[in-house]
Amino acid sequence: MITVLPIIIPLTMVVLLLLAGKKTRWLKTIGISGAFLLLLANLAIFHQVRQQGILVTQAGGWEAPHGITLVIDLLSAVMLVVTSFTALVVAIYSLRGLEPQHHRYRFFLFFHTLMMGVGGSFIAGDLFNMYVWFEVMVISSFVLITLGSKKEQLEGGIKYVSMNLVGSFLFLAAIGLVYGKTGTLNLADISQTVRSSDQPFLMDSSFILFFMAFGIKAAVFPFFFWLPSSYHTPPVAITALFTGLLTKVGIYAMIRFFTLYISEINPFWQNLLLIVAALTMVIGVLTAASQFDIRRILSFHIISQIGYMIMGLGFFSAFALASALFFMIHNILAKTAAFLAGGLINEKTGSYQLKSIGGLFNENPWLGLVFFLPAMALAGLPPLSGFFGKLFLIKSGFEGGHFLVTGIAVWVGIVTLFSMLKIWNEAFWKKPPEGVVAGDAGAMEKPGTLQKPGVSISPNKLKPSMYYPVAILAFSTVVFGVFGGWFMDVLQDASEILKEPEIYIRAVLK
Amino acid sequence: MEITLSIVIGVLYTAGVYLLLRRSLVKLILGIIFLSNATNLLIFLSAGLTKGEPAFAQKAGEETARQVADPLPQALVLTAIVIGFGIVAFTLALKYKYHQKTGTYDLDQVKQTDQS
Secondary structure, eight states, X not given: OGGGHHHHHHHHHHHHHHHTTTOHHHHHHHHXXXXXXXXHHHHHHHHHHHHHSOEEEEGGGOOTXXXXXXEEOXXXXXXXXXXXXXXXXXXXXHHHHSOHHHHHTTHHHHHHHHHHHHHHHHHBOBHHHHHHHHHHHHHHHHHHHTTTOOHHHHHHHHHHHHHHHHHXXXXXXXXXXXXHHHSOOBHXXXXXXXXXXXXXXXXXXXXXXXXXHHHHXXXXXXXXXXXXXXXXXXXXXXXXXXXXXXXXHHHHHHHHHHHHHOOSOOHHHHHHHHHHHHHHHHHHHHHHHTOOBHHHHHHHHHHHHHHHHHHHHXXXXXXXXXXXXXXXXXXXXXXXXXHXXXXXXXXXXXXXXXXXXXXXXXXXXXXXXXXXXXXXXXXXXXXXXXXXXXXXXXXXXXXXXXXXXXXXXXXXXXXXHHHHHXXXXXXXXXXXXXXXXXXXXXXXXXXXXXXXXXXXXXXTOOOHHHHHHHHHHHHHHHHHHHTHHHHHHHHHHHHHHHHOHHHHHHHHHO | OHHXXXXXXXXXXXXXXXXXXXXXXXXXXXXXXXXXXXXXXXXXXXXXXXXXXXXXXXXXXXXXXXXXXXHHXXXXXXXXXXHHHHHHHHHHHHHHHHHHHHOOOBGGGTTGGGOO
């Protein structure tokens, strides 16, 4: 019954948090210990999946194609561990990184419903069940993004909510169409039906709806506009949480679908994925290079890097898939760390605007280090994790003969380095702008911009307890790079299973 | 009957998309409701319609299985309707809060977060 833990633990925490009343101390204690328990449980699940292969639970004893099935294969287990680790670190950061009022508004309650949705999406073996967990996740994120009801949060919230709802309706419509065509909702059963059918193209109309739905969640090229216009509005701990979890669930769903249903190389889907990937990478990175707000630079970067993952999926080979997974995990760690480091910069200077800050490296070398590591990991410098992720992806691209899109990926990597260096130069190296006393930068901003002036914690004094979580994540990108071989072995095992849907089908349907 | 419902679904989708593209926040929410209901009907229709028969039960004393309506899409629609309610409640609350803060429903004003 270990399979249900990713849902049960957050649910228990939600109940406890509701009982805890309004005492922030209790809320924080329960929230953190819940996140810690979840990580432990997911590590146990990972261990068991390594030992025994795919874990399957039939809820309520209803046999596979009829009941609700929970399936954890190696990919799900890896994603569970990585997301709960990231969430735990963000939770620790939020103890001081969020204002007391956010905790009173039950940040941790929605944090745990979000984790329940994320965990449920990873282990659902059933289309409709997956939709329900997606909704749990998305609705909690609606509340989190507007938590505190600042004007810009509400504005970002409107864009975020409407775009994500359209995605949800497309997902639901696709489920209806698939049920009408195959008469089943079980992922494995649909896969079997599609494979044994002599007219698999009949499914394409539903799959394109799925592609759009997951594309909206994952922020791929034509659907990404909600992300950069909403991700910079909430407090940075919430943004970091979204970065690590939400878009990656979209990518996970896409990987799950494409490997289960389109296993042989199909020129239509391959071209679609590669074109979308190339456009996502290029547009994301170019728009990032033109921004001057740290959070907006990083937001546009999320999009660009989603492109790399889609590209790895589009190559349709086991090694490329493993590289895409490697890159995704690297990105979860490094991106979250970069956002949190950006939050530290804001705590210190009171601003996210590159034009009004500077000289931070002299003042605070440690802050420089915790930003430098994830930023260079994102840019892809050895021996950090991003280097190996990009290396594997580019290698598999050249092996598969996709020279154009791989060349674009190399070029995008260079522009990524440029925009990371832009933050580095502006915030850390250049002299502080004239007339700005350190710690007073927020006052220089034009009235009417959306920056919040200063936060409750007085600028200039960074408490060490805010550093630790960021340092843990920054350090984990180094570990993930240096010990990349071991991680890559695990991910290659995971992609071998993904490449052979028969294993998944047999495990579920017995 | 299927044809009629299909046309209704199509009209609902069209109207929903049209309303989403309007400038008013209230119409945006109406559009979301339309899309939600169109999708619910689509699921309801997905298994085909069996008229005048109960979902599960056979009549008393009957031995052979008759054609019964597929109960699964009906269960799915119930779930989807409940989720839709929650979503609409949230968007209405969001609309209320936004109007309280800014005093406008005009979506053309909602571009502050896109300016760097």
